[in-house]
Amino acid sequence: MMGPLQSAIVAERLTKSFPGVRAVDGLSFDVRGGEIFGLVGPDGAGKTTTLRMLAGIMTPDDGSAIIAGIDVVRDPERAKHSLSYMPQRFGLYEDLTVDENIRFYADLFGVKRTERDARSNQLLQAAGMSEFRKRLAGKLSGGMKQKLGLVCALIHRPKVILLDEPTTGVDPVSRRDFWRILYELIAEGVAILTSTAYLDEAERCHRVALLHQGKLLFCDTPANLKANMHKGVLSIASQDPRGVRKQLERAEGLTSIVLTGDGVHVVVDDAVRRIPEYEAILTNARIPFDSCQQVQPTIEDLFVDAVGSGGSSDG
Ligand SMILES: Nc1ncnc2c1ncn2[C@@H]1O[C@H](COP(=O)(O)OP(=O)(O)O)[C@@H](O)[C@H]1O
Ligand SMILES: [Mg+2]
Structure with missing residues (x-):
């Protein structure tokens, strides 16, 4: 029994x-x-x-x-x-x-x-x-x-x-x-x-x-x-998510990028520090974006970050 x-x-x-x-x-x-x-x-x-x-x-x-x-x-x-x-x-x-x-x-x-x-x-x-x-x-x-x-x-x-x-x-x-x-x-x-x-x-x-x-x-x-994920997740809303990805791919402090329906999610070491940096990179590259803010991580952020975005996650 x-x-x-x-x-x-x-x-x-x-x-x-x-x-x-x-x-x-x-x-x-x-x-x-x-x-x-x-x-x-x-x-x-x-x-x-x-x-x-x-x-x-x-x-x-x-x-x-x-x-x-x-x-x-x-x-x-x-x-x-x-x-x-x-x-x-x-x-x-x-x-x-x-x-x-x-x-x-x-x-x-x-x-x-x-x-x-x-x-x-x-x-x-x-x-x-x-x-x-x-x-x-x-x-x-x-x-x-x-x-x-x-x-x-x-x-x-x-x-x-x-x-x-x-x-x-x-x-x-x-x-x-x-x-x-x-x-x-x-x-x-x-x-x-x-x-x-x-x-x-x-x-x-x-x-x-x-x-x-x-x-x-x-x-x-x-x-x-999600609570144990100590890195920050930024949501960047943009009509050109691929452009955003191209610009940020090699940015300092970034460990992974996921394309979402209306932009990208990026996992970073330090959200407070990276938000203004990334905004500047996108502005200089003339990539349009509506907002860049810290959000709660999703299971997908966690998974992609653990597996490495060099994998198959191309939305
Ligand atoms: N009967 C099988 N013979 C040989 N390789 C197999 C067989 N079943 C699964 N695999 C291999 O084992 C791995 C895991 O497969 P699977 O359990 O079907 O994964 P999932 O269900 O998560 O897609 C894969 O690399 C797959 O190719
Ligand atoms: Mg299966």
Whole structure:
């Protein structure tokens, strides 16, 4: 039995290599019941490999994974009863309706009919999909398909939920619905581990682990991560963000630059000192800008600064 203080997911020094690449490198973290934990990182960071090992469908080279008190490496079949794993491409039957897909998965997991009906009513309502029960899955939008996948994955009330980039490519409204379902679930005490490549989505998790090249860079609440970032972040509003970047790229005191919708965010050693310096550089170079001020760091600032802006972050 799982005690209330026991972690629902424990990854300890999980490691997995493929020819030429260490996909996951000594990864340790834990997730409690009632918690949404985000595994955040760009493509190739090792998110899917981590989730596969936790789901018991890939054996780690080293380290251990415990799900609801069960050792996944030693006893994957038993662990599978307590978890639900939603891979990036969840297997929906396109020529079955929404209801029929749910019934299929309910039968697969041995969910009784009354339980299935109550559960699917609740989940479809939270998903905003109650009117679409008779629609063929193949005729749903991408966001609806993802939500239906989640409903199917949750029909048997798993204690631990592993989601692999469930909102990638999903429209903003469906993304919001999706998160609403996740928040309902944690009220039931389940533990949710979700991967995402959207750094803004990290802010919605109780805790996040930032993953880069298989290694954990940081693991904490979004608020703590931001509070512990001792560098300053400046937001420079400009119609010419690329021009701003070109001028400031090599400026003294700057450690990274991220293009945003309406300008750039730069991470600097000392905000008070650099604001007038950078304003002067931009003015001399005749780069138009509306404002240059210190702002609260975002998870994206933190991540880009940790990974180095020499990477792939070109907005
Ligand atoms: N089955 C596999 N065979 C070989 N290399 C793999 C395999 N799966 C993943 N990789 C490699 O491992 C690294 C991590 O991949 P992955 O876990 O899919 O990352 P993410 O899900 O964060 O994009 C990448 O370099 C990827 O190319
Ligand atoms: Mg992946």
